[in-house]
Every structure is written in C-alpha cells, then in structure tokens.
Amino acid sequence: MSKVVIVGAGMAGFSAALQLRRLGIEFILLDKKGEPGGLIPNAWRIENYIGFEGTGFELQDRMREKSIKYGIEVLKRKVTDVFFADERINLVTDDGNFSTEYAVLAPGTENRKLPSLWPGEDILNGVTTLKDKSGKKIGVIGGGEAGCDHALFLADRNCEVEIFLRGSNPKCSGDLYNNVKSRKNIRFVENFIPSKIFVSENKKYIVSGYSGCDNFQKEFDFLINATGRVSRLAMFDIIPSTGVVTERQGLYVAGDARLGSLGQLGIAAGDGLECAIKIFGDIIKCR
Numbered sequence: 001m002s003k004v005v006i007v008g009a010g011m012a013g014f015s016a017a018l019q020l021r022r023l024g025i026e027f028i029l030l031d032k033k034g035e036p037g038g039l040i041p042n043a044w045r046i047e048n049y050i051g052f053e054g055t056g057f058e059l060q061d062r063m064r065e066k067s068i069k070y071g072i073e074v075l076k077r078k079v080t081d082v083f084f085a086d087e088r089i090n091l092v093t094d095d096g097n098f099s100t101e102y103a104v105l106a107p108g109t110e111n112r113k114l115p116s117l118w119p120g121e122d123i124l125n126g127v128t129t130l131k132d133k134s135g136k137k138i139g140v141i142g143g144g145e146a147g148c149d150h151a152l153f154l155a156d157r158n159c160e161v162e163i164f165l166r167g168s169n170p171k172c173s174g175d176l177y178n179n180v181k182s183r184k185n186i187r188f189v190e191n192f193i194p195s196k197i198f199v200s201e202n203k204k205y206i207v208s209g210y211s212g213c214d215n216f217q218k219e220f221d222f223l224i225n226a227t228g229r230v231s232r233l234a235m236f237d238i239i240p241s242t243g244v245v246t247e248r249q250g251l252y253v254a255g256d257a258r259l260g261s262l263g264q265l266g267i268a269a270g271d272g273l274e275c276a277i278k279i280f281g282d283i284i285k286c287r
C-alpha cells in the first residue's frame with residue numbers, strides 16, 4: 001500500500017510525483033489517459049514557463065523523458081469517487097480501488113458544458129487530434145485565450161479558421177491578440193448568437209445563427225468548443241481551496257483543479273512541489 005496517491009499526470013500531478021521521487025517517498029500516479037502532459041499538448045507556443053520555450057508537444061516530450069529517467073510510472077486509471085473512512089482517503093477507479101494516507105488531487109479542468117443546440121460530444125475540446133490535419137476548415141467557438149491559442153495552432157497547419165465571438169473583439173492578451181489579428185487564415189464572426197448547430201449527413205458541422213443583424217449558415221470540417229473551463233473537483237464533491245491544503249487531513253489539491261480557468265503552468269508546477277514538500281514534512285514528523 002503506497003502512502004501517497006496522485007490523481008492526474010498533468011503539470012501539477014507530475015511535478016508532485018517528481019518531487020516525491022527526489023524526497024524518497026513512494027507514490028502511485030494515476031491518470032485516465034495513462035500518460036503525462038494533461039492539457040499541455042494543446043498549447044500552441046509556451047513562452048512564460050522559465051527554462052522552457054517551445055510547443056506544448058515539445059514540453060510533453062520533456063515530461064515523457066523525465067518519467068523514463070526517474071522511473072515515474074503513470075497508471076492508466078480514471079478516478080470516479082473519493083471518500084473518507086477509517087481516517088484514510090479512499091479512491092475508487094475504473095479498475096480497482098486505492099486506500100491511502102495522503103492524496104494529491106490534480107485532475108485539472110473540463111470544458112464548460114454547451115446548451116442542447118450543440119451536437120454534444122462530437123465537438124472537440126482541444127486541438128491535439130488535429131495536429132496532422134492541414135487545409136481543413138475549422139470553427140472555434142469562443143475567442144478567449146484558449147480559442148485564440150487553438151486558432152494559431154491550426155493556422156500554422158494551413159487550416160482556414162473562423163473564431164465565433166460573443167462581442168466584437170477576441171478577449172485574449174497582448175501578443176496572442178496581435179498574432180491572431182495578423183493571420184490571413186483566421187477570420188472572426190462577431191456578435192455571434194447561435195440558432196442551430198448540427199452534424200450533416202456528410203459529417204460536416206453546420207453552424208447557423210446571427211452575426212449582428214445578418215443570418216448565416218457556415219460549414220466546417222471540425223468544430224472546437226473553447227467557451228471556458230471549470231474545475232473537475234466538483235465531481236468529487238471537493239470544494240477548491242485558496243491554497244493546496246484542504247480541510248481533510250492528508251488531502252491536497254493542485255493546479256488548474258484548484259484555480260479553474262486562471263491556471264498557468266508555473267502555478268501548477270509550484271502547487272505540485274508544495275504538496276510534495278508538505279507531505280514529506282508530515283511524514284518525517286511522524287517517523
């Protein structure tokens with residue numbers, strides 16, 4: 001039985017695992033995808049994470065290299081419930097249960113659910129599956145940081161991208177804004193109000209609605225939902241805390257799961273480190 005179970009092998013969970021390895025504490029790292037990286041491979045270009053500059057795929061490769069070098073195994077398990085009994089933390093998964101003294105929950109965020117006029121699961125939540133698709137027509141719903149980042153990722157692959165905006169301008173920051181505005185193969189549908197979105201018989205995504213006073217219907221090869229992200233902690237009935245410590249002895253939360261859509265890589269990495277150091281401190285105090 002391991003003393004520590006980590007849920008999620010994104011930046012937060014992986015950083016906790018790496019630090020626990022350095023500190024000589026045994027742990028089990030669970031991730032529903034069974035590989036490190038989490039959201040990272042979706043990032044078009046990472047510039048604010050000191051010590052690294054490159055694409056999300058390149059940073060994920062670094063994590064894979066580290067997992068081999070430091071023997072960090074990612075067990076493919078989806079955690080479906082977390083409960084407390086006999087002063088232990090119990091984690092229910094799709095393939096067996098775990099009981100532990102310490103747990104780090106770092107399951108990140110999920111896309112905001114869309115109204116019923118959208119074709120549900122058919123809409124993509126990210127861009128990783130489109131990495132080899134060039135020349136496609138792609139609609140991105142939402143012009144915030146993620147929507148603009150996705151548009152640039154696809155524009156670099158010679159796709160024709162249209163971003164659907166609620167207002168008249170993308171809501172992303174400085175460089176991203178200038179970059180997205182300067183690309184010829186990224187266009188905007190301003191003041192967008194959807195009326196119907198569906199998949200046609202020939203597997204095209206049809207978006208109809210209003211832009212200002214005009215009615216329109218557009219057809220895409222793929223459609224991406226970038227309307228915002230919410231913490232996955234709610235599914236475990238755990239309220240995000242202001243720091244990594246929770247009211248439950250031994251239970252920690254880290255990364256985007258704690259911060260919601262405000263998360264950044266540096267914060268996720270810092271959270272993971274802090275969890276590991278706090279757990280180590282507690283273990284040696286009890287020795």
Ligand SMILES: Cc1cc2nc3c(=O)[nH]c(=O)nc-3n(C[C@H](O)[C@H](O)[C@H](O)COP(=O)(O)OP(=O)(O)OC[C@H]3O[C@@H](n4cnc5c(N)ncnc54)[C@H](O)[C@@H]3O)c2cc1C
Binds near residue numbers: 011038145
């Ligand atoms: C398009 C885009 C671009 C970005 N660009 C930047 C950037 O340039 N710079 C920057 O600092 N940040 C950027 N970010 C934000 C950054 O990617 C995140 O802050 C960071 O990756 C969050 O790490 P995390 O470990 O908290 O969560 P995640 O990366 O979401 O990892 C969570 C992990 O938990 C796993 N998981 C979820 N539920 C379960 C479950 N029930 N059981 C088991 N496993 C589970 C998931 O499979 C996933 O691997 C970007 C984000 C996006 C979407």
